[in-house]
Amino acid sequence: MTDVVADALATAASAETARIVSTLIRMTGDFTLAEDCLQDAFAKALVDWRANTIPANPGAWLTTVAKNRAVDVLRRAAAERRALHRIAREPEEPVKAEMPEGVSAEALTHPDDRLSLIFTCCHPALPMDARVALTLRTVAGLSPAQIARAFLVTESTMEKRLVRARAKIKNAGIPYRVPPESRLIERRDGVLAVLYLLFSAGYSATGDDSIIRRPLLAEAVRLTRLMVELLPADAEARGLLALMLLQHARSDARTDSAGELVTLENQDRSRWDAHAISEAIHILAGLQPGPGRYELQARIAACHATAASPASTNFEYIARLYGELAAIMPSPIVELNRAVAVAMWQGPDAGLAILATITGLDDYYLLHATRADLLRRLGRADEATIEYQRALELAPTDVERRYLARRMRDARQR
Structure with missing residues (x-):
């Protein structure tokens, strides 16, 4: 049976944790105290929401409870300090829970x-x-x-x-x-x-x-x-x-109605967020082409986002952009992506040749998945199966493991 309260709390935690923790850190100046107070709020929610009802705004409820808990802790600490001052006959100093030592006024007034x-x-x-x-x-x-x-x-x-x-x-x-x-x-x-x-x-x-x-x-x-x-x-x-x-624009199309993975070449492009793509293209149009790593990656993503179909994608240009990216950001991941682009441009053999030069990614599932896919396209089913099996062992989510298992079956049936 579904635990409605636990589900509601998990949803609120996913959406609100960062906001609540950052608010508490602003108040207290203490990372550990902030996380402890939030956990206390979660524990209280499980009890109160089951005994009463789930609040209309769970995030606001959690924020209020966590802040109250933080204030209680700070006040208790302040009271302890005042007691020690009295015992030592030292002058008592006012303590403000809202402005702990080390937290600047600027931090309290910053809009985010x-x-x-x-x-x-x-x-x-x-x-x-x-x-x-x-x-x-x-x-x-x-x-x-x-x-x-x-x-x-x-x-x-x-x-x-x-x-x-x-x-x-x-x-x-x-x-x-x-x-x-x-x-x-x-x-x-x-x-x-x-x-x-x-x-x-x-x-x-x-x-x-x-x-x-x-x-x-x-x-x-x-x-x-x-x-x-x-x-x-x-x-x-x-x-x-x-x-x-540009990457977020494709989010809705990355899975199908059953929640299964859909790769870029098979995505329904009508489900891409045209507004986000348009905004990104506008941003890139206002930049002078340069060596920036994020700009280069954005221009690569823009090639995919603006192509009418996988077949019309300019993979030659994408491969060149990955070459420029590798020059300023040497990385085996960049080389892996360049290998994919070259394979789409010049064929699987060309991509495999680049993969053979990459080191340091033996435990990275996408290296094996990419090699498997190129071998599958060449009809080398036995070799592809071995690579798919290794990718399956390393894949981080069930969604990706199910996708790889389907591709492995396809390779065997060819």
Whole structure:
């Protein structure tokens, strides 16, 4: 029997966790306290909603309960400090729960808590892996287990990494705020990288039976818009926004009515979001072509988005763009994507030749899935089956495993 309360709570948590946590961090200046208060609110919701009824606005209910819990904790701490002051006969100092030490007035008045939260998580004082992990945990709401899988480490290792990152923010007095204008550019690259990872976490979900987590996609797009507002002349921020819009535009067509995966070549293009594509093309038209990594990826996505059919897609141009991207961002993933484009342009053998030069992706399921697909197209069913089997072992979701199993059966039947 479906647990209606648990389902409602899970839906609210998916949509509201980042907003509530960022609000609590603004209030308290304490990452751990913020997460603890939210968990307390979830626990209270399971009891209260079952005893009474699910509120009309679950997100607002959770926010209120979590904030009240945070205020209670801060007041209790303040009372303890006052008691200690009296015992030591020291002058009592007023304590404001709304303005804890280390939290600036600017943070309290900034129009978007989550943007402040991202800049805090992406502070250069933190190692890059800690920045990404903390943002995925705090902003994206991924569990430590999901983040651990992405980093190829154990869950306990990831828990310790997150604890160290939170402690670093607290002990170093890292401010919870968007940096002043003079520091924005130097902080930009780190924030954009994490925003793209946040978007990717929603676009290619891990650890569940879905390939898309729409709240993460929407949140990543929204926060990137805020970055563009902060840096309106910045080509990379605008390029990233265009890239997200183009990829997000295909979301509805990536699965069929049964929730099964549909690849780009088989998608119903009438289901693509024409408004988002138009906005992205407009953004790209206003940029001078340059070496920016997000702009190049956006131009690649635009080639797919504006083609009337797979057959009319300009894969020669796409392959060239991937070559330019590889020059500024050497990566086996970029080479894998270039191999696909070359295969569509010059044939499967040309793509396989590039795949043979790629190293470091032996445990990446898409390498094996791509090789399997090219072998299947060449009629080399036995070799394709071996690669499909390896891809199946490595695929992160049931949706992708079912898709790969279907392709493997198709290859055997040829």
